[in-house]
Amino acid sequence: xxxxxxGNAGPRIRHLADEGAPYxxxxxxKLTPIIGAEVGGIxxxxxxxxxxxxxxxxxxxxxxxxxxxxxxxxxxxxxxxGRMFGDLHVHPAAPHxxxxxxxxxxxxxxxxxxxxGEGWHTDxxxxxxxxxxxxxxxxxxxxxxxxxxxxxxxxxxxxLSDRMKAYLEGMTAVHDGEQVYRGLYAxxxxxxxxxxxxxxxxxxxxHPVTGRKALYVNRGFTRFxxxxxxxxxxxxLRYLYEHMENPLxxxxxxxxxxxxxxxxxxxxxxxxxxxxWPHTRSGNRVTVAGDxxx
Numbered sequence: 694x695x696x697x698x699x700g701n702a703g704p705r706i707r708h709l710a711d712e713g714a715p716y717x718x719x720x721x722x723k724l725t726p727i728i729g730a731e732v733g734g735i736x737x738x739x740x741x742x743x744x745x746x747x748x749x750x751x752x753x754x755x756x757x758x759x760x761x762x763x764x765x766x767x768x769x770x771x772x773x774x775g776r777m778f779g780d781l782h783v784h785p786a787a788p789h790x791x792x793x794x795x796x797x798x799x800x801x802x803x804x805x806x807x808x809x810g811e812g813w814h815t816d817x818x819x820x821x822x823x824x825x826x827x828x829x830x831x832x833x834x835x836x837x838x839x840x841x842x843x844x845x846x847x848x849x850x851x852x853l854s855d856r857m858k859a860y861l862e863g864m865t866a867v868h869d870g871e872q873v874y875r876g877l878y879a880x881x882x883x884x885x886x887x888x889x890x891x892x893x894x895x896x897x898x899x900h901p902v903t904g905r906k907a908l909y910v911n912r913g914f915t916r917f918x919x920x921x922x923x924x925x926x927x928x929x930l931r932y933l934y935e936h937m938e939n940p941l942x943x944x945x946x947x948x949x950x951x952x953x954x955x956x957x958x959x960x961x962x963x964x965x966x967x968x969x970w971p972h973t974r975s976g977n978r979v980t981v982a983g984d985x986x987x
Contacts, residue, residue: 713755716748716751716752717748718734718735718742718745719732719733719735719745719748720732720734721733721752721756723756724760724944724945725943725944727845727848727941727942727944728756728757728758728843728845728848728943728944728961729756729757729758729760729944729946730752730755730756730758730759731759731761731762732749732752732759732760732761733762735749735761736764737761737764737766737770737953738764738765738766738767738770741777746777749777753826753955753957754902754903754957757843757845757847757956757957757961758843758944758946758956758961758963759954759955759956760946760952760953760954760955761952761953761955762949762951762952763949763951763952764830764951764953765951766953768790768793768796768977771796771828771830771977771979772793772795772796772979774828774979775795775828775979775980775981778825778826778981779825779982779983780981780982781795781980781981782795782817782820782824782825782980782981782982783795783980784797784817784980785820785870785874785886785889785890786870786874786877786878786885786889787809787878787883788878788881788882788883790977795979795980796977796978796979797977797978797980798881799829799831799975799976799977799978800973800974800975800976801967801973801974801975802971802972802973802975803970803971803972803973805880807877807967808965808967808974810841810963810964810965811964811965811966811967812912812913812964813844813911813912813913813934813937813938813963813964814911814912814913814914814962814963814964815911815913815914815958815961815962815963816958817890817914817958817980818892818894818909818911818913818914818915819868819869819870819873819889819890819891819892819914820870820890820892821890821892822982822983822985823892823959823983823986824980824981824982825957825958825981825982825983825984826955826956826957826959826980826981826983827955827956827958827978827980828953828954828955828978828979828980828981829953829954829955829976829977830951830952830953830976830977830978830979831948831950831951831952831953831954831974832950832951832975832976832977833950833973833974833975833976834949834950834952834974835969835972835973835974836969836972837969837972838966838968838969838972839948839965839966839967839968839969839972839974840945840946840947840948840966841945841946841948841954841963841964841965841966842943842945842963842964842966843943843945843956843961843962844937844938844939844943844961844962844963844964845907845942845943845960845961846907846908846909846937846942846960846961846962847905847906847907848941848942849907849908849933849936849937849939849942850906850907850908852936852939852941853908858897860929861896861897862897863895864895864896864897864919864920864921865893865894865895865918865919865920866893866895866909866910866915866916866917866918866919866930867891867892867915867917867919868891868892868894868914868915868916869889869890869891869914869916870889870890870891871888871891872916873889873914874886875889893919894909895909895986895987896908896909896918897909898959898986898987899987900959900960901959901984901987903960905960907959907960908933909959909986910930910933910934911934911962912934915930917930918930937962948974958983959983959986
């Protein structure tokens with residue numbers, strides 16, 4: 694089953710590429726037909742017009758992850774940009790800037806025992822109301838390496854067989870932060886909390902803006918499928934993880950200093966490559982709050 698699904702994924706996802714009407718205030722340079730676009734013609738340090746705001750929302754909806762180059766924004770401007778999309782989410786475990794819990798620290802250098810986001814995941818999917826999106830501003834880049842991979846969970850869902858879609862329809866899975874977060878940020882001096890979020894979410898979720906279906910399980914947080922034996926759960930999840938990591942569903946972003954990536958956690962997974970040791974990669978992340986998946 695696995696070989697045939699993976700082999701036929703390309704033809705099944707071609708229809709996902711959709712060229713809409715031209716943008717009036719932005720330029721859009723797609724990384725792939727399936728996912729990802731660089732957005733030009735906009736300075737995020739300046740107030741955005743209503744039309745610009747609408748078109749940034751549209752660009753995110755159409756491309757699932759969008760990128761901005763050569764941006765020079767302050768922490769306040771970073772936070773303000775996030776609030777254009779809703780209330781802000783505070784990470785349950787990660788370090789943040791002093792007095793700014795909404796401004797998460799992203800940093801890895803020669804002394805780091807690990808780097809943020811090394812495995813495929815969706816941010817904080819263990820929350821009852823997981824984040825809608827994440828806005829990462831990288832100010833310091835390594836001379837080489839440090840790319841981030843993004844994968845479309847729309848495309849991963851569309852490429853499943855009809856039988857697998859029927860099997861997964863209505864199924865839920867448990868997402869748990871305990872195994873991920875406990876002790877994770879000890880090197881930053883962050884004390885563990887008594888407990889971390891745990892939630893049950895649909896395996897196939899419907900995007901509240903686009904109405905499209907996406908797979909919503911990930912290696913980072915998903916522990917088991919509800920209502921089936923554990924060995925069956927492990928087998929199905931293993932297949933889904935391998936399936937959704939197919940390069941046909943992905944784009945790859947090469948960071949430069951003062952770049953921003955904004956991804957939609959409702960339909961995207963990502964993986965940050967830690968292939969730049971002993972160099973430094975550093976910045977901040979603002980996360981937009983979301984709602985309960987359905």
